[in-house]
Amino acid sequence: LNAAAVAAVGIAGYIVWILGMIQSAVGIGATAIIARATGAGHRVLVNATLGQSLVMAAIAGAVMGLALFALASPISAFIELDGRSLEYSIIFLRILALTTPMSFVLFVGCACLRGAGDPVTPFRIMVVVNVVNVAANNAFVLGPAPLGGHGVAGIAAATDLAWTLGAVFVVF
Numbered sequence: 001l002n003a004a005a006v007a008a009v010g011i012a013g014y015i016v017w018i019l020g021m022i023q024s025a026v027g028i029g030a031t032a033i034i035a036r037a038t039g040a041g042h043r044v045l046v047n048a049t050l051g052q053s054l055v056m057a058a059i060a061g062a063v064m065g066l067a068l069f070a071l072a073s074p075i076s077a078f079i080e081l082d083g084r085s086l087e088y089s090i091i092f093l094r095i096l097a098l099t100t101p102m103s104f105v106l107f108v109g110c111a112c113l114r115g116a117g118d119p120v121t122p123f124r125i126m127v128v129v130n131v132v133n134v135a136a137n138n139a140f141v142l143g144p145a146p147l148g149g150h151g152v153a154g155i156a157a158a159t160d161l162a163w164t165l166g167a168v169f170v171v172f
Contacts, residue, residue, distance in 0.1 A: 005152050008088030011079050015093060019064055023104050026057055027111030034115030050112050054105055054171070061104030069097035088152040095156035102160075102167040109170030125169045133162035 030053035037045035068075075072093035081089050106129070110122035139147055140154030150157065 002084075004084035005088050007085045008076075008081060009092055009152060009155060011081060011085075012076075012089050012092045012096075015068070015075060016096065019068070019100065019103065020107070022060065022064065023057070023107040024111075026053065026060060026104070027108045029053075030108060031111045031115035034112055035117075038116050046116060050116075053108050053112055057104040057108035058101050061101030064104070065097045065100030068100060069094050072097065092152050092156045095153060096159060099160040099163045103163045106163055106166040106170055109167070113170070122170070125166055128169065129162045129166035132165055133158050136161050 030049060033049045034046050034053075037043075037049060072090045075093065076086050076089035079089070106125075110125060113119075113122045136158030137155055140150050140158050142148055148154070
């Protein structure tokens, strides 16, 4: 990848970091309620909190995804990217916006599992997410066409694939 692509992905990473802070806010609340309810043996409250947390995560993720898609260009321009870096940043953010709801479900679901006293399952899920992300990045960016050669779009698509797979795992 060239310097413009590296700059775009690096700067766009800060936007993803902000999304992570919002995910954490939902996840921390869910973790606290689930941990207290689990400790007290209130299974009904645990299940209700889990369901509400996942629904809230999906809705918040959808809202943030729509906002990210719509605001990808102004955000990238505000950061003062220009030329190819600006184009790459917009592409990267818009592709990530497509699966932002999955990202929210993944991270909030993992927080709920930890609150219920299971830190191992979220760890395993995130190991799989990261392995898939690295493998898909190599395939989508460095692999032969038609699978590979997609540059910044391939990096974002690999992340989308990993988030989606992780969300499916955490729900099951």
